[in-house]
Structure formats: C-alpha cells, structure tokens
Amino acid sequence: MTHPRQAKTSVLFVCLGNICRSPTAQAVFEAQLASSALAGQVEVDSAGTAAYHLGKAPDPRSRAAARERGYDLDNLRARQVSFEDFLRFDYILAMDADNLTQLEAMAPESPRASLALFLDFAARSNKREVPDPYFGGEDGFETVLDLCEQASRGLLMQLQSATR
Ligand code: 4NP
Numbered sequence: 001m002t003h004p005r006q007a008k009t010s011v012l013f014v015c016l017g018n019i020c021r022s023p024t025a026q027a028v029f030e031a032q033l034a035s036s037a038l039a040g041q042v043e044v045d046s047a048g049t050a051a052y053h054l055g056k057a058p059d060p061r062s063r064a065a066a067r068e069r070g071y072d073l074d075n076l077r078a079r080q081v082s083f084e085d086f087l088r089f090d091y092i093l094a095m096d097a098d099n100l101t102q103l104e105a106m107a108p109e110s111p112r113a114s115l116a117l118f119l120d121f122a123a124r125s126n127k128r129e130v131p132d133p134y135f136g137g138e139d140g141f142e143t144v145l146d147l148c149e150q151a152s153r154g155l156l157m158q159l160q161s162a163t164r
Contacts (some may be wrong), residue, residue, distance in 0.1 A: 009159060010043040011129070012085055013118065014103060015095040018048030018078040021130050021144055022095060023058040025118060027071040028148040032156050042159065046076070047085065051104040053078040066142035086111035093118040093155075096129040119147060121154035 011029065015021035026046040033042050046093040057063070066073045081103065085092065092113040094100035103115050119128050130147050133140030 001003065008041055008043045009038075009091075009163065010045075010089045011091045011093065011155070012050060012081075012082055012089040012113070013044075013046040013091070013093050013095070014099050015046075015130070016048055016050050016099060016132065017053045018046055018060045018080070019053045019056055019059045020133050020141070021148075022048065023073050023076045023078075024062055024066055024071070024144050025093070025130075025148045025152070026076065027066060027073050028145065029152040029155065031071055032149075032152045036154070036156055036160070038159060038163065041163070045089075047079050047081040049081055049099055049106075051080045055079060061133070061138065061141050062144070065138070065145055069145060071145075081106065085109065086113050090114045091116070092147035094120075096132065118155075119152050121158060122147065122151040123154045125150055 003127065013022040013025040023046050026044050030044050033039060056078045058076055063073045081149055086107050090113060092103060094103055094113050094117055100115060100117055118127055119130060130144055131140060133144050
C-alpha cells in the first residue's frame with residue numbers, strides 16, 4: 001500500500017550569530033531525523049538574528065566539538081533570519097530568550113511559524129536556554145551539544161506524534 005504524500009514539516013533553529021548554537025542544533029536534529037521514521041520528511045535550517053557573520057562557516061570550536069560526536073557542520077553557512085522565514089517554516093525555535101524576543105519583534109501578524117524556545121522540547125532539563133558559548137571556554141561547546149541532543153530527541157518525539 002502506498003502512503004499519501006505529506007507536505008514536509010519545516011523547522012528553523014535560530015541563535016544570535018548562526019555560527020555556534022543554531023548550526024549545532026541543525027546538524028544534531030538532522031542526524032537524529034535521518035535514523036528516525038521521519039527521515040526525508042522534515043526540512044531543517046538555521047539562521048541568526050544578527051548579521052555579524054553572514055556567509056561564514058560555523059565557528060571552528062563548534063565544528064571540532066561536533067566532529068568528535070560524529071556531526072559535520074563544515075558545509076553550513078551563516079545567514080540572517082528573514083521575514084519570509086515566518087511564512088515558510090512551521091517551527092522557529094530560539095536558543096535563548098533574547099533570540100525569542102527578537103523573533104517576536106520581527107514576526108508578521110499572522111505567521112505560519114510557531115515560535116518557541118528549543119529547550120521547551122527537552123524532557124529532562126530544567127534549563128530554558130542554550131547558553132552562548134562564543135566568549136567562553138571549550139566546556140560551553142560541549143554543553144551546547146548536550147542540550148541540542150536532549151532537545152532534539154524531545155522535538156523528534158513531538159513531531160512523530162503530530163504526524164501520526
Ligand atoms: P551563536 O554564538 O549565536 O551561538 O552563533 C555567537 C556568535 C557570535 C557572536 C555572539 C554569539 N558575536 O558576538 O560575534
């Protein structure tokens with residue numbers, strides 16, 4: 001029996017610079033999706049609220065930490081959130097409260113996208129924000145990966161139950 005074709009669900013991860021947290025979230029979530037029942041059915045992207053790093057690859061520290069866990073960030077390039085993103089994506093997930101405030105200020109009156117904090121999907125975390133690792137030490141990049149792995153599992157479960 002063939003299944004009816006479903007419109008793809010789409011998720012945009014957003015941080016400040018789009019070179020540390022949101023590219024990490026994108027790669028982690030894409031990896032989890034690829035080995036799930038939703039493989040090929042979800043479009044994933046990332047963007048930044050700021051324009052500081054447009055066109056740049058993710059931070060070398062994020063790339064190195066991700067590579068240690070088997071994620072490849074090397075081909076991603078930074079871009080800024082655009083007005084069209086609010087009409088195109090189903091979910092726009094912010095890494096921290098500042099990012100969410102910026103997104104809410106940019107959003108059109110009737111966006112297609114639901115806006116939320118990414119960590120709202122993390123089941124066993126009392127943290128609400130993915131801390132910005134840019135000005136800190138190596139530990140920060142491991143924390144970003146830990147939180148992204150945790151929240152991605154929760155997001156995947158939510159999308160799986162929503163598309164069943
Ligand atoms: P991200 O990290 O928002 O996780 O990509 C940052 C990257 C760059 C800067 C701040 C945060 N910056 O100030 O240049």
